[in-house]
Amino acid sequence: MNANSSVKRYDFFPTPVYAFQMSDEHRKQWLESTYALAKAHPKSPAVPLFRGHKVQADLFTIPEFATFKSAVQDKAQTIAQDLKVDLNRMDLTLDHAWANINGKGDFNEYHSHPNCDFSGVYYLKSMPSLGSIRFRDPREPVALRTLLLKERNLFTQDVAFPPVQGMMYIFPAWLMHQVDPNPVDFDRISLSFNISFKIKQELQGTIQKDF
Numbered sequence: 001m002n003a004n005s006s007v008k009r010y011d012f013f014p015t016p017v018y019a020f021q022m023s024d025e026h027r028k029q030w031l032e033s034t035y036a037l038a039k040a041h042p043k044s045p046a047v048p049l050f051r052g053h054k055v056q057a058d059l060f061t062i063p064e065f066a067t068f069k070s071a072v073q074d075k076a077q078t079i080a081q082d083l084k085v086d087l088n089r090m091d092l093t094l095d096h097a098w099a100n101i102n103g104k105g106d107f108n109e110y111h112s113h114p115n116c117d118f119s120g121v122y123y124l125k126s127m128p129s130l131g132s133i134r135f136r137d138p139r140e141p142v143a144l145r146t147l148l149l150k151e152r153n154l155f156t157q158d159v160a161f162p163p164v165q166g167m168m169y170i171f172p173a174w175l176m177h178q179v180d181p182n183p184v185d186f187d188r189i190s191l192s193f194n195i196s197f198k199i200k201q202e203l204q205g206t207i208q209k210d211f
């Protein structure tokens, strides 16, 4: 909107998706550790709405992923700062991290992540053509009408990000997302995680929202 305009637009209900280009420094070591972990945690039986090898171990507790944990911590701090989360009154918690090994045809249907504030995915081994992560507009009434847009903006209803190796996306945990099928016989490997902001113990029961 023009700075001199007499109209001001308030974007009160936008949904942030953060994209971080990660350093390649530890990627090879994380990849080797992920393959080793996958051997120790074989594929679970098939479940509806999901296909792939979800490695059921908490990466945040495994020494080989300590540098990954601190990278997530760093990005979470950036987000807290950007969103003005009051870290004098809230503690950042890194809840859980896991690995996904997706071969040809593997996918994840629309879902969200309960009991946390933000979720993220880091593409440890991938190529842009291996099937995107796709976010759906959480404002359900928006889907009742279609605006034909000239470019992607606040009224775009479906946004896809390609799985670019080395990228990390962090988004609100309640935001519905799916992972498109991997079309080729080449592993798409990602590390996923959940993080939370919790009211400090000593303040619980006393806090009022200011904003």
Ligand SMILES: [Fe+2]
Pocket (backbone or CB within 6 Å): 111, 112, 113, 119, 177
């Ligand atoms: Fe997810």
